[in-house]
Amino acid sequence: MSYAAFQDRAAAHASANERAEFIRLTYGHLGGAILACAGLCYVLVQTVGESMMRFAYGSPLNWLLMLGAFMAVGWIAEKWAASGGSQGKQYLGLGLYVVAEALLLTPMLYVAAYFIDPNVIPTAGVLTLIVFGGLTASVFLTKKDFSFMGRALMLGGFAAMGLIVVSLIFGFTLGSLFSAAMVALAAGYILYYTSNVLHHYPVGAHVAASLALFSAVALLFWYVLRLVIAFRE
Amino acid sequence: MFHDHPGTADRKPPSGGDRIFLFVFCLIVFGLFAAEILRDITPGRMATLFFFGFYGLLTVIHEAGHAVVARLVGWRVERVQLGFGPTVGRPTIGGVPVELRAFPIVGLVEVVPDRIDGARWKNALIYAAGPGVELLLAAAVALAIGWDTLLASSDDWGVVVAQSFCLAAALGAGFNLLPFSPRPGQVTDGLGILRSPFVPRVVFEAMMIGPEVQAALARIEDDPPGALAALEALHRRFPDVMLLHAGIARALDALGRREEALLRLRRFVDETDPDDRPQAEAILDAFRAGRPTAS
Numbered sequence: 001m002s003y004a005a006f007q008d009r010a011a012a013h014a015s016a017n018e019r020a021e022f023i024r025l026t027y028g029h030l031g032g033a034i035l036a037c038a039g040l041c042y043v044l045v046q047t048v049g050e051s052m053m054r055f056a057y058g059s060p061l062n063w064l065l066m067l068g069a070f071m072a073v074g075w076i077a078e079k080w081a082a083s084g085g086s087q088g089k090q091y092l093g094l095g096l097y098v099v100a101e102a103l104l105l106t107p108m109l110y111v112a113a114y115f116i117d118p119n120v121i122p123t124a125g126v127l128t129l130i131v132f133g134g135l136t137a138s139v140f141l142t143k144k145d146f147s148f149m150g151r152a153l154m155l156g157g158f159a160a161m162g163l164i165v166v167s168l169i170f171g172f173t174l175g176s177l178f179s180a181a182m183v184a185l186a187a188g189y190i191l192y193y194t195s196n197v198l199h200h201y202p203v204g205a206h207v208a209a210s211l212a213l214f215s216a217v218a219l220l221f222w223y224v225l226r227l228v229i230a231f232r233e
Numbered sequence: 234m235f236h237d238h239p240g241t242a243d244r245k246p247p248s249g250g251d252r253i254f255l256f257v258f259c260l261i262v263f264g265l266f267a268a269e270i271l272r273d274i275t276p277g278r279m280a281t282l283f284f285f286g287f288y289g290l291l292t293v294i295h296e297a298g299h300a301v302v303a304r305l306v307g308w309r310v311e312r313v314q315l316g317f318g319p320t321v322g323r324p325t326i327g328g329v330p331v332e333l334r335a336f337p338i339v340g341l342v343e344v345v346p347d348r349i350d351g352a353r354w355k356n357a358l359i360y361a362a363g364p365g366v367e368l369l370l371a372a373a374v375a376l377a378i379g380w381d382t383l384l385a386s387s388d389d390w391g392v393v394v395a396q397s398f399c400l401a402a403a404l405g406a407g408f409n410l411l412p413f414s415p416r417p418g419q420v421t422d423g424l425g426i427l428r429s430p431f432v433p434r435v436v437f438e439a440m441m442i443g444p445e446v447q448a449a450l451a452r453i454e455d456d457p458p459g460a461l462a463a464l465e466a467l468h469r470r471f472p473d474v475m476l477l478h479a480g481i482a483r484a485l486d487a488l489g490r491r492e493e494a495l496l497r498l499r500r501f502v503d504e505t506d507p508d509d510r511p512q513a514e515a516i517l518d519a520f521r522a523g524r525p526t527a528s
Binding site: 075148149151152155156158159160162163165166167169170171172174175177178180181184185188 | 246247251255258259261263264265266268269277278280281284285288318336338386393396397
């Protein structure tokens with residue numbers, strides 16, 4: 001199918017049934033990805049959590065390497081998921097992204113569970129779901145198209161990456177103000193991707209759509225957890 | 234050289250309410266980023282501001298590197314775009330229209346080859362010039378302050394400024410040299426360099442005289458003699474361009490001179506350099522099959 005033909009079947013232009021099915025599949029896959037990631041994180045924390053934590057926080061260079069690897073794998077996974085080719089490749093992309101995200105989350109989850117308070121993880125999880133649910137409901141109820149946020153989010157993401165890299169190289173800690181900014185940025189991404197699900201993603205692209213939403217939810221969870229840990233400390 | 238992020242372009246112009254929402258959103262996100270940086274004035278934290286400042290400056294230098302080397306190898310620079318977002322200025326520098334956008338973190342240089350000979354290595358050189366000039370400047374700074382000083386932790390403001398510059402240059406050049414395609418139809422400088430030796434000759438031809446050939450081809454239906462004359466004139470200026478042979482054959486065909494067209498194409502295939510002959514044969518085959526090769 002050509003791209004133009006694919007685009008013509010964008011969710012907003014499909015029939016009501018097709019659109020409802022697309023949204024159901026997208027959120028079904030998102031739920032599956034979140035559960036898979038949570039399960040994988042649990043296993044990783046229990047088995048290799050300590051060694052991963054020692055590696056990741058052993059030196060800024062190690063953490064930079066992990067972030068770089070995550071970005072590279074994430075980019076490949078997104079390409080596969082959005083390829084529009086075989087379903088197997090799309091699912092491989094989503095699966096790869098879930099594994100990469102779990103590996104990235106494990107060191108901080110280990111610290112939270114064994115050095116702070118195990119309760120901070122479910123607290124952050126519930127807060128993330130509340131924020132995500134609220135933002136999703138607001139988009140679905142208002143049917144607002146947030147695609148105008150694309151450039152602002154790209155600029156915010158660039159600024160965040162720059163801040164993270166400079167902080168690791170120059171050896172200073174990014175605190176709660178940064179975490180709050182990242183929560184706002186992740187909220188922006190959720191609005192953007194949710195409205196894309198409603199208005200722009202082509203029918204059939206539910207794997208790519210769920211991966212985009214999953215990346216935003218994981219980003220939100222990461223910084224909500226950091227904020228919860230900061231308040232607990 | 235040709236990097237930009239059109240895929241991130243917003244789909245429709247935001248309304249008044251959207252603009253207010255966007256303003257508040259940016260105020261919160263970037264205000265919190267700024268508050269985080271400024272909550273403690275240390276050279277390390279200020280390195281963030283130096284880094285972003287230098288990144289913007291290096292984007293300009295990077296694109297200038299592509300443009301200057303393109304000129305040096307004799308190619309024409311059609312247009313330079315610096316940054317993305319709203320246009321803030323359209324100066325002409327050295328005869329080249331430059332489009333200045335609000336956020337100078339990406340850029341775009343449009344170049345046109347002067348001739349086919351050496352186009353592949355010239356293309357690679359132009360691609361390499363952007364990250365190359367960034368790395369050269371970083372190396373110059375590193376030599377000036379010493380590698381040990383550059384790599385050591387320091388609270389000296391001058392050293393931190395130099396380190397920030399080198400970090401911005403290394404990251405900018407390093408990212409651009411990674412060989413991948415960020416979006417369909419786009420390549421990083423690294424992939425551009427690697428692909429250059431294998432770019433089909435007709436791609437350079439299309440870059441060189443594509444618009445002029447299209448204009449002549451558009452006349453074939455209504456004015457075949459005029460189209461043929463225009464294509465023959467172009468052929469005299471660019472005797473090696475394959476696309477023109479295909480165009481002339483189409484014009485001759487439109488004038489009912491198909492035999493002559495086939496004979497000319499056959500001769501052209503025989504006279505073509507063996508490396509490029511498969512492309513010439515493809516043009517001949519397409520003409521025989523009735524496919525419009527020159528469009």
